[in-house]
Amino acid sequence: MLRSQKIQVSTATRSRTDVLKFKPLTIQAIPQIKALLEMAHTRSCDYTIGGLYMWTGLYQYEYCIYAGTLFIKGLNEDGSGSTAFAVPVGALSLDSSFGVLKKYAAEQNIPLIFSAVPEEYLNALSCLGTCTVTELTDLADYIYDSQALATLTGKHYNKKRNHVNRFVSDNPDYTLEEIKPDNISELTGFLRTLGIESDKVDPEMAEFEWKQCERVLNRYTDYPYIGALLRDNSGTVVAFTIGELSGDTLVLHIEKAEHLIPGSGESINRFFAEYITQRYPQIKFINREDCAGDPGLRFAKESYHPIQLLKKYNVQFK
Secondary structure, three states: OOOOOOOOOOHHHHOOOOOOOOEEOOHHHHHHHHHHHOOOOOOOHHHOHHHHHOOHHHHOOEEEEEOOEEEEEEEOOOOOOOEEEOOOEEOOOHHHHHHHHHHHHHHHOOOOEEEEEEHHHHHHHHOOOOEEEEEOHHHOEEEEEHHHHHHOOOHHHHHHHHHHHHHHHHOOOOEEEEOOHHHHHHHHHHHHHHOOOOOOOOHHHHHHHHHHHHHHHHOHHHOOOEEEEEEOOOOOEEEEEEEEEEOOEEEEEEEEEOOOOOOHHHHHHHHHHHHHHHHOOOOOEEEOOOOOOOHHHHHHHHOOOOOEEEOEEEEEEO
């Protein structure tokens, strides 16, 4: 359900929108922004710190906090290059924050477009005026049952279990350890060894994503992330993953593995899910984010049998 709490906004405030002064996302703003993102009742990765900060260089996100509400502006996620907004979250009701943005867009002489709108918000938003709704089919988030990924029980996970069993058989002394300041430099070296994935449909996006992974590692302690690395029998890092807790959901932002080591990818996936569900019993779902239209990535995500594809939409108002 959408948060329905309302704040009184004076007539004088409604008549001007210069209160919406957008500025670039900074590390220092994370605590304030995170507190407001937690008021978004969606499991979409776009309403997490990682979903914003990892991609701010691509979508040029800016933010403004007004009347206890977070407003995000950036480039449209359909690739058109037009300006678009996220659904505001915070103390203002949706219709009030919509009115503020409608006036802002008119004054800036830009169309009022909301991009990557989670399906939970679609009906309420589209009821606010005449609009065109377009599904962003490549940006749907893959949502999984956390216990299913932590245990891999059932016939449809036979292949995944076999890969994990192979890794454990080859590496009986493997270890899973939480990412901490004293092992981050090792992960940075591992990431550089892996290099940029060359099999991606969009090489430029692959390079950007790789650079963002390195950026996250360089400033890891500044983010509200939780991650783990996997070591083989010799103590060498063979995989790592980084996620973020959001309500009842673990949102996975990064997962890297040395695929020359059989079962490394499947093992970091399962062991981290097991670790998270044991340490944080409130986590019921795992969001492995979207496939970005990459067929190989789509196949990999589907092979883990998601329980939901969290659809997202563009909503453009007349």
